[in-house]
Amino acid sequence: MIPAALAATLxxxxxxxxxxxxxxxxxGVSALTPSDLDALIFTLWQAALSAGLSCALAIPLARALHRxxxxxxxxxIALLGAPFLLPTIVAVMGLLAILGRRGVVNGLLAGLGLPEFSLYGAQGVVVAHIFLNLPLAARMLLQGxxxxxxxxxxxxxxxxxxxxxxxxxxERPMLRAVLPxxxxxxxxxxVSSFAVALTLGGGPRASTIEVAIYQAxxxxxxxxxxxxLSLVQIAxxxxxxxxxxxxxxPSSFGAGLDRAAPAALAPDRWHRIKDGATLTLAAAFLLAPLLAIALRGITEIPALPASVWRAAANSLMLALGATVLTLTLALPLSLAAPRARWAEPVAMLPMTASxxxxxxxxxxxxxxxLAPTSLALPVTLLVNATLTLxxxxRLLLPEVRSLQADYDRLAASLGLSGLARxxxxxxxxxxxxxxxxxGIAAAFSMGDLGAITLFSDGRSQTxxxxxxxxMGSYRMEAAAGAACLLMALTFGLYALFDRIGAHADPR
Amino acid sequence: MKKTLMLAGCLVAANTAFAADKPVLTVYAPDYFTSEWGPGPAIEAGFEAQCGCDLRFVAGDVLPRILLEGEATEADVAIGLNTDVSARARASGLFAPHGEDLSRLTMPVTWEDETFLPFDWSEVAFVYDRTRLATPPRSFAELLDAPADAYKIAIQDPRASTSGLALLLWVKHIYGDKAGEAWAKLAPKVLTVTQDWSQSYGLFTDGEADMVLSFTTSPAYHLIAEGDDTKVAAIFPEGHYFYAELAAQLKGSKHPELAQAFMDYILSDDFQGMIATANWSYPVIEKPGFLPEGFAALPRPQTSYFYPEAEAEALRGPALEEWRANFGK
Structure with a gap:
């Protein structure tokens, strides 16, 4: 409990x-303007719609993947992590290559004489949010x-x-435990979407609170x-x-003996076809944009200047440090959360911190x-770890709950406690x-845009x-190469950690 | 490995010792400035060759940082400020006069500011690809009156980007009280409004947008760096909005004479002669040979205009509301 209290305080x-x-x-705080209220309303409905659709679509996907x-x-399954982890600017690039005006889909639609699909405006924001978050929801449900x-x-x-x-x-008891x-x-x-809302939103009506904070x-x-505005976000x-x-x-399935799960839960043909279609559609929607980024950028990678590689090395180091720190904070907090009411809200607090x-x-x-520039590294690490917490x-908590429900009595009767436990x-x-x-911590840190630019000394670029x-100096081709490299490194780190975790699981 | 590390340590130590002999001029600059594709490295090399000092760039949010630091700021000079923040910067009282002779400037607008010194300039303009757009607009009026599906334009958000704000003031300058109507006419042709210039420009080079809000000098990059003459800035007879990047020295500088030397350097032939291709914009003092051939031949607007700072500040709030209300998306 003491490590958890320390982590929570920090x-x-x-x-x-x-x-x-x-x-x-x-x-003191000052009053909001009418446009801030518009932003609040837009933020709420687009976030609710995006989250609702992502979850609804994730249910059949997770079911199909499971059986x-x-x-x-x-x-x-590993690649499913990719869209969520991509820096939004890269994700938007990929999405545009598929669903944009010159994208593959509109090419097909035009060939068939159908009207164009527009990725701009409110529907664009929602589609992009589903692209980014559906995989996360599917992974969480699959874990369930x-x-x-x-x-x-x-x-x-x-x-x-x-x-x-x-x-x-x-399924339903599992969903009741995981879906909320x-x-x-x-x-x-x-809620805290910024770049997606701005790039695809198409105008002032599609502004989120985060955009309003930036403007203020x-x-x-x-x-x-x-x-x-920040207080509004936290509330x-x-x-x-x-x-x-x-x-x-709680799902209350109880403990099992860790035998391999049977695959064929719904063996009849109709369900096989339905699952097959779900998986194919999801793969096309989620993976095609990634493929587009890779195809466009991969030939540019060998020509990237040395400074980009140095930046990549900096980012890798930051990512590894932030990963260690995230787990150090997350493990004690999640272990304490089922018993201590304060642990979960505290750990969720950074989610909406601007x-x-x-x-x-x-x-x-x-x-x-102190000179802020001398603290650039620790502050960046700490902030990255906090924002990933x-x-x-969310990933640890459901498992911690069932772990404690299933094994607490056994562990107590064996006298298993402390480090041994x-x-x-x-x-x-x-x-x-x-x-x-x-994996998520490492990937988030890789994609970090240096939100903490006030601390940067401008020497060590990420x-x-x-x-x-x-991009700012017109070099769009090289930028495509850097985006591809960023995607590869981000995803590589994530996949590595994810694999280590899967490997260490006794089940 | 250990040996290499030790060697590296010695080198770093030697470097700092070497640098410690010289005074350090701290210059706050935006992020893009100090990357190897920005103008920073050339400026650093050029100034250090003559100042007997160590020019150290600190990259990041220039003005927010200085405002937060207040009197205690370490900055001697701030470079890369935009005209839209100069009022706020001035109000802080942290900046000192540049003391330069402004009659030497060759810009299309008269510059009388004694604190903020422009080091390069351009005008905002809509840039298109002439191989993709057969009938580009020949005037702002034609742009507004074109059918909704004539072209899709990427612009920048006036609340988040300085070029976006320049467009806001451009529209205001041409259309005055009718600016709201102008926005309502422009809106259907706007593909999207991005947070910053580079996202818009990326949409344009990707072929997503047919036109992009950029600068009259943007075609120069494609022409000179890429040998590509297909990118064109549409020049409108209604005139274009002027856009300058500024530098200023700080009152509290620990090396006022070095800071002043840097301000002098900004107007030197050395600096002005290289800024065109270092930052893809016009030098504030133009002399023969300062612009590469194709760059010098780019079409330029007949008229450029620019709101004085106080007027721009006063217009900004109401113009933003007008934009929000009429940009019905």
Whole structure:
């Protein structure tokens, strides 16, 4: 409990102290403008719609992935992580190559004499958010499926339960346990959406709160309004968290004997065709944009200047450091969360912390004592780890809950506690979500745009910043190469950690 | 491995010791400035060759950082500020006069600012690819009156980008009280509004957008760096909005004479002669040979205009509201 309390204090301080510093500096909070309220309304409905559709589409996808075995299934599941982890600017590039005006789909539509599909406007924002977040939801649900003990599935097979009854006895309890958390995570990601909303939104109506914060900071120099908007975001996060907690029910499948899950849950032809179609469509929608980025950029990679490679090395180091730090914070918090009511809200707090407010507040706090540039590395690591923490927690929490429900009594009767319990029980049972969390932390840190630019000394560039510099100086071809490199490294790191986790899982 | 590390350590130490002999001039600059594709490296080399000092760029958000740091800022000079933030920068009282003779400037607008010194300039313009767009607009009026499907334009958000703000003021300057109507006419032809210039420009080079809000000098990059003459800036008879990048020295500089030397350097032939291809814009003092051949031959607008700072500040809020209200997307 002590490590958890320490981690919680650190995280809470890291989110709230900068906000406090900004409010102090501004001399209080100021009122919102009418356009801020418009932004709030747009933010809410697009986030709800994006999260709802992502989750709804993830249910058949996760089901199909769980009950089918096919060559390349492991690779496909791993690749599912990619869209969510891509830096948004790269993801948008890929999406445009497929769904844009000159994209493949509109080429086909025009060939068939059908009207053009527009990726711009509110529908573009929602489609992009589904592209980014559907895979996350599917992964979370798949983990839910995998956490159902094989014995339950075998029993269902032995009883000859038809799919409808399987849904009632297996899928629905699992969804009640996992889905609210998945919806919450995606809802909050979409609440703080910035680049996607701006690039595809198509105009002032499609502004999110994060855009309003940016404007308050950069153009109006109105720290007070930025702080108010930031408070609104945090209040939103806490409200959503409360709602999700009410809707979540523990699945109570009980412990199993860790035998391999049977594959053929719905062996009849109709379900095979349905699952096959689901998987094909999902693969096309999620993987084609990635392929487009790779095809466009891969030939440019050998010609990338040395500075881009140096930036890539910097980003890799940052990513590894942030990964270690994320797990150090996430593990104690998630282990404490089922018993301590404060742990989960605290760990979710960073989700809606605006990076801009965070960076400015930290700068104001640090500045009187130390040269901010001397703290560039630790601050970037800490902020990256904090911002990833909510995702790690969401992934770990369902498994921690069932771990404690299933093994607490056994562990207590064996007198297993402390480090031995951690080594023999906790870490092996949590290996899969830990690996996944580590992968996400590393990937997020790779894609970090240097939100903390106030601390940068401008000497050690990261790969996303190098990508932006290339675009900013007309070098769009080289930028495509850098985007491809960024995608490969981001995904490579993520896949590596994910594999390590899967490998260390005794099941 | 250990040996290499030790060697590297010695080298770093030697380097700092070497640099410590010289005074350090700290220049805050935007991120794009200091990358190897920005003008930073050439400026650093050029100035260090004559100042007997160490020019150190600190890249990042220039003005927000200085405003947060206040009097205690380490910056001696700030470079890469835009005309839209100069009012806020001036109000802080942190900047000192540049002391340069402004009559030497050859820009199309008169510049009288004694604190903020322009180092390059351009005008905002719509850029298109002449192989993809057969009938480009010949005037702003033609652009507004074109049918909705004539072309799709990528522009930048006036709340987040300086070029976007320049467009806002451009429309305001031409259409005044009718600016709202102009936006309503432009809106159907706008593909999307991006956060910054580079995203818009990426959409244009990818072929997503037929036209992009950029600069009259953008074709120069394609022409000179890529040997590609298909990118053209549409020059409108209504005139274009002027856009300058600025530098200023700080009152609290620890090396005021070096800071002043840097301001002098900005107007030197050395700096002005290389800025055109280093930052793809016009030098503020143009002399023969400062622009490569094709660059010098680019078409230029008949008229350029520019709102004085106070007027631009006063217009910004209402013009933004007008944009929001009429840009019905």
């Amino acid at each position: 995280v809470a301080a890291l989110v709230l102290a900068p906000l406090g510093a900004v409010i102090l500096r501004a001399g 089918r075995r096919f060559p390349g299934r492991g690779a496909f 499926w995998q956490a159902i003990p094989a014995e339950r599935l075998r029993l269902a097979l032995a009883l000859g339960l038809p799919p409808a009854a399987q849904a009632r006895h297996l 958390g998945a919806f919450l995570a995606i809802f909050l990601v979409c 900071f950069r153009f109006d120099a109105d720290l007070g309004r930025a702080a108010t 939103l996060a806490l409200a959503a968290l409360g709602a999700a907690a009410r809707l979540t029910l 990076a801009l407010v965070l960076g400015t507040g930290l700068f104001l706090i640090v500045r009187p004592w 909510p995702f790690a927690l 951690l080594r023999l029980l906790t870490l092996p049972r949590l290996a899969r979500p830990l690996g996944f969390s580590a 790969l996303p910043l190098a990508l932006y510099s290339l």
